[in-house]
Amino acid sequence: MRLPLKIVLVGMPGSGKSTFGRQLARELNFVFIDLDHHIEKEEGRLIKDIFAEDGEGKFRELETKYLTEALKNVEGFVLSTGGGTPCFNDNMELINEKGIAVFLDVPLETIHRRLTKDSASQRPMFFGMSAGDITLKLKDLIAVRGPYYEQAKIKLSGEDPSTELLMSELMTLLR
Numbered sequence: 271m272r273l274p275l276k277i278v279l280v281g282m283p284g285s286g287k288s289t290f291g292r293q294l295a296r297e298l299n300f301v302f303i304d305l306d307h308h309i310e311k312e313e314g315r316l317i318k319d320i321f322a323e324d325g326e327g328k329f330r331e332l333e334t335k336y337l338t339e340a341l342k343n344v345e346g347f348v349l350s351t352g353g354g355t356p357c358f359n360d361n362m363e364l365i366n367e368k369g370i371a372v373f374l375d376v377p378l379e380t381i382h383r384r385l386t387k388d389s390a391s392q393r394p395m396f397f398g399m400s401a402g403d404i405t406l407k408l409k410d411l412i413a414v415r416g417p418y419y420e421q422a423k424i425k426l427s428g429e430d431p432s433t434e435l436l437m438s439e440l441m442t443l444l445r
């Protein structure tokens with residue numbers, strides 16, 4: 271039997287939500303939803319263009335709309351959120367009500383390394399920033415967002431979250 275679990279990954283940009291989510295969904299034979307990609311597909315625009323053309327407020331509206339819709343699905347799925355998703359419009363309450371939130375608690379140094387190495391320039395929150403500015407921004411963001419992420423039912427700490435550990439935590443939670 272396949273349990274209709276709605277597993278929702280939350281955490282900072284660069285914490286590996288999409289990579290881990292895809293792997294987890296494959297192992298569970300669940301559908302995988304990447305919220306950012308879903309928004310881009312539905313809206314026919316890149317996230318960075320939504321930010322540039324309509325501003326962050328509009329993006330937050332869309333993110334809540336598509337999150338709410340996805341959580342109405344009856345089948346089990348793994349959904350990776352954007353870093354800010356749980357922190358706006360009472361989204362964290364909604365996630366906890368409808369699904370099982372998992373916080374990928376990755377060290378800030380790891381996140382910083384990833385963001386400076388690859389796609390910071392693609393991420394509107396870090397657009398055009400120097401490595402030093404990214405450090406400051408990450409510290410500010412985690413101070414504000416940490417309390418939201420901490421409301422997740424499961425927390426996986428460390429650089430490389432393990433799907434096995436998550437499965438055992440899930441089993442304990444569901445027992």
Ligand code: S3P
Pocket residue numbers: 281282283284306317351352353354355393394395
């Ligand atoms: C954001 C993170 C992004 C994306 C958007 C806003 C944020 O997703 O949703 O650019 O507020 O931190 P990732 O966490 O996948 O980078």
